[in-house]
Amino acid sequence: xxxxxxxxxxxxxxxxxxxxxxxxxxxxxxxxxxxxxxxxxxxxxxxxxxxxxxxxxxxxxxxxxxxxxxxxxxxxxxxxxxxxxxxxxxxxxxxxxxxxxxxxxxxxxxxxxxxxxxxxxxxxxxxxxxxxxxxxxxxxxxxxxxxxxxxxxxxxxxxxxxxxxxxxxxxxxxxxxxxxxxxxxxxxxxxxxxxxxxxxxxxxxxxxxxxxxxxxxxxxxxxxxxxxxxxxxxxxxxxxxx
Numbered sequence: 369x370x371x372x373x374x375x376x377x378x379x380x381x382x383x384x385x386x387x388x389x390x391x392x393x394x395x396x397x398x399x400x401x402x403x404x405x406x407x408x409x410x411x412x413x414x415x416x417x418x419x420x421x422x423x424x425x426x427x428x429x430x431x432x433x434x435x436x437x438x439x440x441x442x443x444x445x446x447x448x449x450x451x452x453x454x455x456x457x458x459x460x461x462x463x464x465x466x467x468x469x470x471x472x473x474x475x476x477x478x479x480x481x482x483x484x485x486x487x488x489x490x491x492x493x494x495x496x497x498x499x500x501x502x503x504x505x506x507x508x509x510x511x512x513x514x515x516x517x518x519x520x521x522x523x524x525x526x527x528x529x530x531x532x533x534x535x536x537x538x539x540x541x542x543x544x545x546x547x548x549x550x551x552x553x554x555x556x557x558x559x560x561x562x563x564x565x566x567x568x569x570x571x572x573x574x575x576x577x578x579x580x581x582x583x584x585x586x587x588x589x590x591x592x593x594x595x596x597x598x599x600x601x602x603x604x605x606x607x608x609x610x
Contacts, residue, residue: 469522481596496607
């Protein structure tokens with residue numbers, strides 16, 4: 369019955385452990401061992417079936433216990449949660465992405481900086497970029513044109529930013545690039561000059577070109593000594609000073 373439900377005839381005649389992918393085999397063995405102490409154990413396992421691909425399983429193991437014989441066997445209950453987990457991951461992904469540009473949003477930025485500053489050992493530099501007089505563009509040309517401009521700017525920043533850096537949209541017309549490494553500040557300064565130059569040229573917004581300008585600020589954080597909130601604040605301050 370299990371073979372039929374999971375859609376993998378090649379699994380017929382094999383032990384359940386042989387079905388499991390990667391670390392799932394050891395996780396299952398550990399769960400079985402835990403039945404000596406607990407009457408019920410839960411585990412998340414993965415199998416890779418040629419007919420239906422990778423499947424994620426929510427498993428409950430219930431022991432068959434005797435006071436005289438100890439653990440005699442177990443009952444294994446399995447639920448295929450592949451689609452459910454896929455939806456969960458997509459929801460988490462969307463919650464950390466800007467819906468207009470597809471870039472990481474403020475939440476993802478904060479988490480990334482916390483990780484880099486908390487566990488890393490190299491300087492972290494943030495480049496803050498803000499379009500000048502963007503409200504005037506929205507008011508005079510409309511929000512649709514403003515949105516097209518933001519998407520165009522997001523693409524420019526992604527193309528211009530060096531390999532290994534990450535680009536984020538903070539909201540509105542504010543963008544940020546995160547750079548890591550001993551030469552990150554120097555790299556950030558070079559990127560700032562390129563962005564100022566590129567955005568001084570007409571920007572293609574689909575139905576025409578727009579002239580815009582921008583302000584850029586840089587701030588550097590030191591792992592362990594600087595928090596994500598402090599670094600974001602410093603980058604924001606530098607941008608407004610510019």
